[in-house]
Each structure stands twice: as structure tokens, then as C-alpha cells.
Amino acid sequence: MADDARTRTAGPSRPLLVLGFGLVALAGVMLLLSLALAGTESATLRSLGRPLRAPLALLVLLGVLLALVGHALRPRGQDQEPQGAGATTWLVGDSTDFVRSALAPDTGLASAHRGLRPPEPAWSSRVFRDIEWERFEAVCVRLFALAGLRAQDTGAAAGPIELWQSSGGPDRPVALLLCRHPAGLVGIDEVRAFRHQVAASGLRRGILATGGSFTPDAQRFASEQGIDALDGAGLLQRIGLRTPPQQSELLQLAYQGEYWRPTCVRCGLKMVESASGRGREPLWTCADAPRCRFTLPVHARD
Incomplete structure (x- = not known):
């Protein structure tokens, strides 16, 4: 029934991203340590620094691959950072709190994003x-x-x-x-x-x-x-x-839950809002896109 809406979780993408960036950071620390040891006057310390450089390329490669896989597994609704002028900006919010809903500047979607103001106190x-x-x-x-x-x-x-x-x-x-x-x-x-x-x-x-x-x-x-x-x-x-x-x-x-965010009629997932600076109308798209291509128009609401 209508009360059985489901929300999409991050899944395995977050651990993979954390591990990938962690390996790249570890490689950076090992590189700095090996360079510091190479600059010492002690032959023993210089000899310890050389083995640290051997696995650096492998660590960086493995870290980048894990980060790319983790990014690919993320639902489209989680890509919130703007990609530059004219690019698509994804507007999402994991909280039902209307105060925490975010909008990209100058998208013209403020009137359509129902999470931006409190619910009505009475029926109208x-x-x-x-x-x-x-x-x-x-x-x-x-x-x-x-x-x-x-x-x-x-x-x-x-x-x-x-x-x-x-x-x-x-x-x-x-x-x-x-x-x-x-x-x-x-x-x-x-x-x-x-x-x-x-x-x-x-x-x-x-x-x-x-x-x-x-x-x-x-x-x-x-x-x-x-x-x-x-x-x-x-x-x-x-x-x-x-x-x-x-x-x-x-x-x-x-006004239960994310009352303002449409639910995909095919997947039962909450949809995400996109806005384009290239003249295209904003759309609600399924969080499981591109596997699910169901969309809804964003209707401005006063």
C-alpha cells in the first residue's frame, strides 16, 4: 500500500570509497617517509627507505580502482556536488527535516521543493x-x-x-x-x-x-x-x-516522512530532483537510474 515506501541506502559504495582513498593516502605517507629516510646521513636509515617505495605504485593503483568501483555503485541521487556551469545538479536529502533540504543556487526550484517550509497546521x-x-x-x-x-x-x-x-x-x-x-x-x-x-x-x-x-x-x-x-x-x-x-x-x-519527494511508481524508491542550466526543464528521476528511467516533471508550487 501507499505507506510502504522504501528509501535507498548507500550500500557497499561507502566502504569501497573509504578503503580506496585510504590506500592512496597510505601510499602518500609511505612516499614522504621514504624521502625523509633517503635524506639522512645514516646508511642504515637510507636502506630502510628504499623498500618503502616498492609497493607505492600498487597501492595507488589498487586505491584508485576501489574508489572508482565505489563511485560507480553509488545511486545517482548521492552525487550532490555541482560539476560546473550548465551541468546537472542533484538535489537530495536523507532527512525528513525540511530545514536541512538543500538547493543549488539560481536553479529556480525553490518554489517546487516542498521540504523548504513547514507543513500546514490545518487542512486546505x-x-x-x-x-x-x-x-x-x-x-x-x-x-x-x-x-x-x-x-x-x-x-x-x-x-x-x-x-x-x-x-x-x-x-x-x-x-x-x-x-x-x-x-x-x-x-x-x-x-x-x-x-x-x-x-x-x-x-x-x-x-x-x-x-x-x-x-x-x-x-x-x-x-x-x-x-x-x-x-x-x-x-x-x-x-x-x-x-x-x-x-x-x-x-x-x-505530511509523513519526505512528503514532498515523489516516489517512483516502478521501484518504490524516493526520487531525486535534477536541474539543468542548458534550458531543459527540471525533472524528478528515480534514485535507481539509469537502471530505472522513470521520470516526473517538477511542478512549481506556490
Whole structure:
């Protein structure tokens, strides 16, 4: 379900990098020591310095190879240092603390990086703009659970979710729920595709929820086809009908963890943000790139 997001760890890259740089540093120390011994007047000390120079080339070569392997094993999201003007800068943060999130200067991404300001103290449309798709889905699932409908994942990330009566209902799902993150308007093509999914599941009721809004033709089509088109205003109205403790629970669920960083729908990993100075639009890219090439656009949020 939506609460099972996983974060990527450094893996074996850090030990390899430390060992590689350590061997190079050791070679440097041995070189300095051998040069110091070679400059002494004692023949015995000079003879001790010569063997120290023998393994230097091997140590440096081995250290460089280990460092290169360690660097290659690092997820792309860990490369944080700018590479010069016009190069790609990776914006990452291992902490959920919004204060510690970092931005490269002059990238124009400050309004899009949701970790830069504290969460909203109460429910409003801004909450939907603050959170990523998986947090939005978690809120929708919990909201329907409070209304007596438990969710059962169909197995597809960011896909439809079956809603079942919590108790006393039929032994089958009663509706199909699809949560769409509020990144603009939901058009008629999305509603039509969801209608086909509802029909293929054999259910009569479908609920398409978004924190944004629907285009007029999408709203009309949904009404004609028996699809409940639940926009941001409708969601806020339903949330407002819950008790204050339940509203607080839903708000905490929305702002859980790195709520502002999207989750890759293919890998379940938190994504990393890239910005380019060459005229390309900034993107969210999977932390497992290039093995996973899933991307999302970075939407500016006020």
C-alpha cells in the first residue's frame, strides 16, 4: 500500500570509497617517509627507505580502482556536488527535516521543493499541493476507511484500489478507487480510461479522486458514466465532516516522512530532483537510474 515506501541506502559504495582513498593516502605517507629516510646521513636509515617505495605504485593503483568501483555503485541521487556551469545538479536529502533540504543556487526550484517550509497546521488546498502522489493516495485510502470502506491494493503502483465494506457487506469489492495527484486538471481521457477499468473489474461504482479539479467535459462524462469525480473541494468537504482527531490524523498522514519527494511508481524508491542550466526543464528521476528511467516533471508550487 501507499505507506510502504522504501528509501535507498548507500550500500557497499561507502566502504569501497573509504578503503580506496585510504590506500592512496597510505601510499602518500609511505612516499614522504621514504624521502625523509633517503635524506639522512645514516646508511642504515637510507636502506630502510628504499623498500618503502616498492609497493607505492600498487597501492595507488589498487586505491584508485576501489574508489572508482565505489563511485560507480553509488545511486545517482548521492552525487550532490555541482560539476560546473550548465551541468546537472542533484538535489537530495536523507532527512525528513525540511530545514536541512538543500538547493543549488539560481536553479529556480525553490518554489517546487516542498521540504523548504513547514507543513500546514490545518487542512486546505495547499496540503494537496505540498504532498507527493503516494501521500495523497494514503490520505484518500484512510478517508474512505473512516467511512467504513477498507482498501485492497490491486497490485499496480499508483493504480486502482478496490474498496470493500469493512463489515456486514458483500464478499466482493463495492467500488474501485483511483487517486490522481493534483498536478493540473484531470481530463476526459483519464476519466474514460478509468471507466474502462471499472467495467473490466465487473463493478458498477468508480471513484476518481484528485486534489485538483476536472475539466468540464471530464466532469460531464464522469456524471454520465456513473463515475464519482471527487475533486479537491469535495475531498476537503469530506475531511471537514470527520471529527477533529480524525482530521488531525489525516493531516499527520499527509505530511509523513519526505512528503514532498515523489516516489517512483516502478521501484518504490524516493526520487531525486535534477536541474539543468542548458534550458531543459527540471525533472524528478528515480534514485535507481539509469537502471530505472522513470521520470516526473517538477511542478512549481506556490
